[in-house]
Amino acid sequence: MKVFLRDVFGTILEGIKVPNKVMSGFVDDCIMHLIKLVSFKHSIPVITNEIKESKAKNVRERCLVRNID
DSSP states (O other): OHHHHHHHHHHHHHGGGOSOHHHHHHHHHHHHHHHHHOOOTTHHHHHHHHHHHOOOHHHHHHHHHHHHO
């Protein structure tokens, strides 16, 4: 499962950028469950890179808030 998540996590994180709030909410919930239930260290660089590079304010806020919780 870790290999699959490592390969797919970036794509799942891209789903937050979708303008549809319902879909991005589902993606947000999915990421929260993944972070809580699966320990894979490869997600940390992906999330921190998204915080640094993303121009979308809501994406940066979601990445920060989810890491703090």
